[in-house]
Amino acid sequence: MLTRGHARPDAAAAEADTRTSWCPSGAAHAPESLVLGVRSGLDGQVTYLADAVPAAAVLDQIPEDIEPRRILRFASHCVTDCANRRGGDCTLVERVVAAYPAPAGGAVPRCHLRAGCQWWAQAGVEGCRRCPALATRHPADDELASLVADPDVTPEQLAAWTAAHRD
Template identity: 55%
Template sequence: MADREQLWCPSGSAYAPESLVLAVRHGLDGPPAYLPAPRPAAEALAELADGVEPRRLLRLASHCVPHCLNRAGDTCTLATRLTSPPPKAAAPPACHLRPACKWWTQSGPPACHACPQVATRRPGPDR
């Protein structure tokens, strides 16, 4: 993974230069299948059909940014909401982002358990 000093958001932008694909969602309600290794988002975006919203199919990560709507100071309010109360899950997914993940750094294992349940955006019709 890239720069470990920079924290990453596991629900990030598809279009940030550093964006990575962590998982591919199967169907609108299916769980994400985490990739064996992260893939540059630019490569995956080039393979999507025109008009397909990337976040509908891809679980993306990008750097946490100061202007994020889910940020309050140094806290990710989304991670806080996801882990209160702590989710119930058998095991967190295998994830290459974890060592640099803002959610993991802030909330620990409960964030990893909740992560597969998060959709960056509600699926809607493709254009």
């Protein structure tokens, strides 16, 4: 049993270091996938669900001609062979923080994923505040979203693109 002020035993420390992290921009059909939230039809922002809902419980309710990622945000386990993975880090959250301004207001959204979220662990408040603006599936004509999704694009390239395309 762990108590305040005492170091964790080595076995507990090793277990904590190897726990599974969650991707808030995950796959819809992975066995562990959860519905993180619903995308608004007005502005595309994600409204987070109060409780986790297994994706398998809702996927068969979505009409075949609708891509689930266009209306729902899914979370699934981070995987080592992900194109956005570099060592233990997620390069997607790095690009998101570089490309998208933090929304006004400063509050982080309520989210049931936070305790295990890779983005929260890696980027903290800065990643979390930008999360509602992201879509796992985005329209092809959204150039910035396409650049952010590309693992080969660096945060510096995103900053240059953003500077060149300011209104």
